[in-house]
Amino acid sequence: MAFINRGSVKLYYELHGDAGPFIILTHGFSATSQMWRGQIAEFSKKHRLVIWDMRGHGQSDYPDDAGAYSEEATIEDIAALLDAVGAETAIVGGLSLGGYMSLAFYAAHPQRVSALLIVDTGPGFRNDGARENWNKYALATGAKLASEGLALLRSASPERSASEHRSSFGLVHAARGMLTQKDAHVINCLPDIAVPTLVVVGANDQPFLGAADYMAKRIPGAQKVVIADAGHASNIDQPAIFNKAVSDFLATVKADGEAP
Secondary structure: EEEEEOOEEEEEEEEEEOOOOOOEEEEOOOOOHHHHHHHHHHHHOEEEEEOOOOOOOOOOOOOOHHHHHHHHHHHHHHHHHHHHOOOOOOOEEEEHHHHHHHHHHHOOHHHEEEEEEEEEEOOOOHHHHHHHHHHHHHHHHHHHHHHHHHHHHOOOOOHHHHHOOOOOHHHHHHHHHHHHOOOOOOOOOOHOOOOOOEEEEOOOOOOHHHHHHHHHHHHOEEEEEEEEEOOHHHHHHHHHHHHHHHHHHHHOOOOOOOOO
């Protein structure tokens, strides 16, 4: 258990493994770092694995200021965590919102990314109307969390229903400031990604199957793996298959992002 201070915001993280390239994995909205428990033993055999709780989630701080929650703040949180563990570069990945933030991190700091691991994720929207609909969904999710509290997560997908938070107000702010999107810069950066990329999606994760296909086609040289009998939390639904697919990918990636 460890924390770093980002101004007045304390972030929780764990570092597993003693040697090898760094991996940092970011959880999805309203999940926590604990969604990656089934990956720690496998990925830390040959890598140093960082998992963490985004602001407003899990054991990290829940700032009162709604302005403290944003895509930009999350990107710099990832950079600060890499600094804290001494990683100049890392394999950067995540699930859902965590995957989107990983792509956003690449767009902002491509020199710090040796490879990307994008799991059950959408890359954002080029179409303003589609983005507006997404933002309406994000704001409605925040409103429901404000009215119903953490009980709302009980019927959610596994990575969310099993998560533990101290209160719901951090998630409300995160829905409004981190889950919403401002523009198309992330989806527009896909053809410019110049590091090995693995796109993973659960076969039953219907809302994200098209997004996975799109990213696999737009990111040069990207590999795509569809996990059978898995939903949105493919790493939880089928951990052995997920771990094998990712480990096979990691075996082809050097710390500098070049194939061995």
